[in-house]
Each structure stands twice: as structure tokens, then as C-alpha cells.
Amino acid sequence: MHELDSHKKRRITGGLRLESHKSQSTERPVKVLPPPGQVVLPVRQHAGEPAEVIVKPGDHVFKGQAIARASSYIGVPVHASISGTIAAVKDMPVPHPSGLTALCVVIEADGRDEWAPNLPDPIADHTNYQPAMLRNRVRECGIVGMGGAAFPTAVKLNPPPPQRIRTLILNGVECEPYITCDDMLMRERANKILEGLKIARYMLENPLCIIGIEDDMPHAIEAMTKALGGRQNDGIRIVDVPKIYPAGGERQLIQFLTGEEVPHDGLPSDIGIMCHNVATAYAVYQAVRHGEPLISRIVTVTGHGIHLPMNVEARMGTAVNEIIEACGGYREDTAGLIMGGPMMGFALHSDGVPLVKSTNCLLSPNRTEFAEPGQTMPCIRCGDCARVCPASLLPQQLYWHAQAKNLDQAQDYNLFACIECGCCAYVCPSNIPLVQYFRFAKSEIWSREQEKQAANVARRRFEFRAMRLEEAKRVRAERLAKKKQALAHASAGDEADRKAVIMASINRVKARKSAAQSQVSKVDSATSVRSTVDNKENPRAVRETIGTADQ
Ligand code: SF4
Numbered sequence: 001m002h003e004l005d006s007h008k009k010r011r012i013t014g015g016l017r018l019e020s021h022k023s024q025s026t027e028r029p030v031k032v033l034p035p036p037g038q039v040v041l042p043v044r045q046h047a048g049e050p051a052e053v054i055v056k057p058g059d060h061v062f063k064g065q066a067i068a069r070a071s072s073y074i075g076v077p078v079h080a081s082i083s084g085t086i087a088a089v090k091d092m093p094v095p096h097p098s099g100l101t102a103l104c105v106v107i108e109a110d111g112r113d114e115w116a117p118n119l120p121d122p123i124a125d126h127t128n129y130q131p132a133m134l135r136n137r138v139r140e141c142g143i144v145g146m147g148g149a150a151f152p153t154a155v156k157l158n159p160p161p162p163q164r165i166r167t168l169i170l171n172g173v174e175c176e177p178y179i180t181c182d183d184m185l186m187r188e189r190a191n192k193i194l195e196g197l198k199i200a201r202y203m204l205e206n207p208l209c210i211i212g213i214e215d216d217m218p219h220a221i222e223a224m225t226k227a228l229g230g231r232q233n234d235g236i237r238i239v240d241v242p243k244i245y246p247a248g249g250e251r252q253l254i255q256f257l258t259g260e261e262v263p264h265d266g267l268p269s270d271i272g273i274m275c276h277n278v279a280t281a282y283a284v285y286q287a288v289r290h291g292e293p294l295i296s297r298i299v300t301v302t303g304h305g306i307h308l309p310m311n312v313e314a315r316m317g318t319a320v321n322e323i324i325e326a327c328g329g330y331r332e333d334t335a336g337l338i339m340g341g342p343m344m345g346f347a348l349h350s351d352g353v354p355l356v357k358s359t360n361c362l363l364s365p366n367r368t369e370f371a372e373p374g375q376t377m378p379c380i381r382c383g384d385c386a387r388v389c390p391a392s393l394l395p396q397q398l399y400w401h402a403q404a405k406n407l408d409q410a411q412d413y414n415l416f417a418c419i420e421c422g423c424c425a426y427v428c429p430s431n432i433p434l435v436q437y438f439r440f441a442k443s444e445i446w447s448r449e450q451e452k453q454a455a456n457v458a459r460r461r462f463e464f465r466a467m468r469l470e471e472a473k474r475v476r477a478e479r480l481a482k483k484k485q486a487l488a489h490a491s492a493g494d495e496a497d498r499k500a501v502i503m504a505s506i507n508r509v510k511a512r513k514s515a516a517q518s519q520v521s522k523v524d525s526a527t528s529v530r531s532t533v534d535n536k537e538n539p540r541a542v543r544e545t546i547g548t549a550d551q
């Protein structure tokens with residue numbers, strides 16, 4: 001077997017063969033929806049820090065204009081998806097399992113749908129530009145992973161040295177039932193996806209490229225093969241991936257296509273591999289070739305609870321209920337709404353939430369489409385969950401530790417390698433909602449980590465303050481000691497001066513005395529004869545003479 005066909009010998013670990021339910025939404029072409037009258041744009045539509053709002057109510061904005069800028073390296077800006085007026089910047093309901101609100105920018109349409117006049121220039125030939133400049137373009141156009149993770153694409157396209165990407169994988173394996181947005185994108189816009197792939201490849205210094213497409217998407221495979229000019233061309237090849245859920249998981253796909261395993265605690269780039277979704281490649285193409293920010297996406301609207309299941313291209317921030325309306329609305333027997341697929345999606349609390357960059361599917365089943373979950377029973381240790389786990393984990397053990405809140409042990413069993421695919425819960429005969437336990441344990445560990453980090457920050461702040469006070473004390477003591485020393489020197493100098501003055505005075509007195517003495521001696525010698533003659537009988541006169549001489 002040729003080396004390029006070596007994947008044919010490989011099998012996907014674990015996983016399930018599920019009913020696809022894809023034909024419901026692939027019978028009609030992608031419908032491009034007109035711009036809505038209002039959009040609600042959450043400032044956090046990506047992994048990382050929320051973007052920072054740079055507009056205020058009353059401002060006029062154009063389509064494609066940035067309304068919030070990236071606040072950190074792991075972040076992207078958010079762009080107006082319609083032209084109009086900023087109506088509000090406030091907390092609004094967003095699509096999240098918690099049903100909580102988050103900061104959003106609300107834009108009322110002006111009906112003109114005008115592009116911003118200062119959009120980046122289109123680039124006809126990306127090879128005339130530095131990869132760093134192109135990455136910056138991708139970042140400034142707000143592009144994130146469109147497969148669901150919403151990680152900033154420019155960051156992913158810039159692996160830190162010494163990592164070098166040897167293989168770039170384009171993920172066209174839409175393995176979750178019901179979802180068909182990537183399938184339809186490949187069918188209808190294959191050339192543009194391929195161009196986007198080539199641009200991304202150029203930024204990574206031309207690694208080998210593999211496009212993985214699920215083998216039950218014949219139309220997508222055909223369109224992509226036609227765009228490439230064959231199954232293999234110019235260092236790019238198309239590989240069929242078996243229809244097993246979750247073969248499209250990043251780690252599972254890498255293992256199947258390359259035979260290499262991403263370490264549990266590592267990233268694909270650690271082993272020289274990178275994976276991007278087909279819709280991300282399309283967004284890169286739009287940003288580089290046309291200078292267009294990410295303001296719309298294709299989303300699958302499906303399920304027997306919808307009148308006309310199909311894929312639509314809608315502006316970011318469009319209300320989900322408007323999108324459902326564009327697909328004929330709900331049927332009477334609708335049984336709720338899920339964002340994402342039936343395995344990894346989450347139930348929406350309301351359909352008033354907006355479409356965001358990571359929304360790939362809106363699924364509304366009818367009352368008979370999904371079986372009601374049975375009553376939860378104790379684990380019977382059948383081991384079925386471990387057999388289907390694509391990450392080769394032991395879900396049964398993870399469940400015990402998560403349930404008992406033995407979080408360290410859960411981590412020892414590689415809890416964070418769980419991709420929350422739901423295969424284990426799907427097969428569990430005891431109907432144990434295993435994934436919910438794993439999500440709970442992960443969130444507990446994250447909040448514990450956050451608390452630990454907060455405590456560390458507080459401790460470091462305290463230590464720094466104590467150190468600062470200690471240093472200030474030391475500096476003060478040093479200054480005081482220097483002052484004392486200076487004073488001591490000064491007084492020592494004064495004493496020496498004083499002594500010198502005294503000595504000088506003593507010396508002067510001594511000098512005068514000695515001068516007087518020599519005067520007396522002269523007088524004595526001059527008058528010695530006379531004294532002996534004239535004052536022999538008058539000693540007082542002699543004393544007075546000496547006294548005069550001494551003055
Ligand atoms: S499948 Fe369910 S019952 Fe069977 S071992 Fe796993 S958790 Fe227990």
C-alpha cells in the first residue's frame with residue numbers, strides 16, 4: 001500500500017455509528033438571508049478575553065466596521081454585521097447553556113446595508129505579502145475557528161518557535177448527526193475553501209495539506225476534488241474519513257489521518273500538526289481576497305420541528321427566532337430548540353438569542369424524534385462506556401470520582417482529555433448522564449484553579465507589600481544612620497577645631513609669656529649693674545620696672 005494511503009489501515013478508536021439525519025437539510029441550496037432590522041452582537045464570541053467596546057449609543061456604524069477591539073492576544077475584534085445606529089450597549093441574553101446574559105452591542109439597521117469605506121484592501125496574490133501581515137489581516141477581520149471552538153485563528157496560525165507545522169489538516173468531517181453546514185459550504189463554495197487553505201498553508205511555510213471529508217458526503221467530496229483538480233494535487237490531498245461519530249474530533253481526525261497521537265496534555269502543534277475547519281478556511285479567503293471581516297456564517301436549521309429544514313447564511317447577531325421564521329417557522333409538535341447537534345449541543349432557554357460565530361446548527365426536533373431519557377440507575381460496571389470512548393478514557397471511573405468530588409483522582413484519570421462527545425452516556429444502560437458529571441467536575445476544577453490563582457495573586461500582593469514596607473524601613477534606617485554619622489563627623493570636626501583654637505590661644509599666650517620673659521631678661525641684664533648699685537636698697541622699684549616691661 002502506498003504511504004499516502006496508510007490511513008486506510010487505521011481505525012477510529014471507539015465512537016458510534018449513528019443515524020445521520022442529514023438529508024433533511026441538504027435538499028435545498030444555502031439561502032442567503034437579507035440583513036435583519038436589528039442585530040445583537042455579544043462582545044465575547046471567541047475563546048479568550050471579551051472584546052472591548054469602542055462605540056456608544058447614537059453612533060452610526062457601517063457594515064464591517066469594528067465595534068469592539070481585541071483586548072488581548074487571545075482575542076479578536078467584533079464587527080457590525082449591518083449598517084445602522086448603535087441602539088444600546090448592555091447585557092442581553094446570549095446563547096449559553098447557563099441562560100445567563102452578557103455584554104452586547106445592539107445595532108438598529110438603517111436599511112442601506114453599506115460597507116465601511118475603510119475596509120482592508122483586497123489581496124489578489126497573497127504570496128506578495130509577509131505571513132505576519134496576513135495573520136494580522138485574519139486577526140483584524142475577527143476570524144475564529146468556525147467548527148465550534150471559536151479559538152482565534154491568527155493565534156493558531158502563529159505557533160510559537162521552535163514548533164514547525166509539517167501537516168495542515170482541513171476538517172470537513174461533519175460527524176455529528178443533523179449538521180450539514182460544512183457539507184453545503186463544500187458543495188457550493190469549494191474553490192474559495194481551497195483558496196483559503198492555500199493562504200493558511202502559505203502562512204505556515206507550506207506544510208503538506210490533507211482535506212478530510214466524511215465518506216457519506218459524496219457531493220462535497222466531488223466538489224472539492226473538482227476544485228483541487230484531482231484527489232491529490234500540489235501537496236494537497238483529499239481523504240475519505242469513515243462515518244463514525246466523533247471522527248471529526250480534532251485529535252481523532254489527526255490520529256486517523258496521520259497515525260500520530262496528540263498527547264493528553266498537549267496541542268496538535270506540539271507534534272507539528274494543525275487542524276482548521278473548512279468554514280474557517282472560507283473566512284480566511286474572504287478576509288484576504290476581499291478584505292471582508294467575519295460578519296455572517298452558514299448555519300443548519302433542521303429537525304422535524306421545523307417546517308423547511310435547510311442551511312441559511314445569516315448575519316452575526318440575527319435573532320435565532322428570525323432565522324427559524326426564514327425556514328418556515330416551527331411545526332406544532334416542536335419539542336424545543338438545541339444549539340449545535342444532538343450529541344454536543346445544548347438546549348436554548350429562549351430563541352431570542354443571537355446567532356454567533358460558533359453557531360453551526362439550530363435543531364428543533366419534534367416530540368417523537370428523540371427518546372425521553374430513562375430513569376437513572378446505579379452503574380452496573382458493564383464497561384460499555386469505555387468501549388466507545390474515542391479518547392480511550394475510563395468513563396466509569398471518571399464518573400465515580402466526579403460524583404464523589406474526588407477531583408484530583410478525576411484529573412489523574414485524564415478528565416480534561418474528555419471531549420464531551422457523549423458516546424459514553426449514549427450507550428450507558430443505566431442512563432447515567434455521564435457528560436454532565438464530567439462537565440461539572442471540569443467546572444469545579446476550573447473554579448478551584450481560579451480560586452487558587454486569586455489566592456496566589458493575593459498572597460503575592462501581600463508579600464510584595466510586606467517586602468516594600470521592609471525595604472522602606474531599611475532605607476529609612478539607612479538614611480537615619482547616615483545622618484547620625486554625618487552629625488558625628490560634624491561634631492568631631494568641631495571638637496578638633498575647638499581644640500585647635502584653644503591650642504592656638506595657649507600657644508599665643510605662651511609666645512607672649514616667652515617674649516615677656518626675654519624682655520625681662522634684657523631689662524635684668526641692662527639694669528643688673530644699676531640694680532645692684534641703685535636699687536640695692538629698693539627691691540620694689542625693681543619689681544615695678546619688670547611689671548612695666550611685661551605689659
Ligand atoms: S456504561 Fe454506564 S453502567 Fe456501564 S460501566 Fe459505564 S457508567 Fe456503568
Ligand code: SF4
Nearest residue numbers: 389418419421422424
Ligand atoms: S464524553 Fe468523554 S468520557 Fe465519554 S466517551 Fe466522550 S470522550 Fe469519552
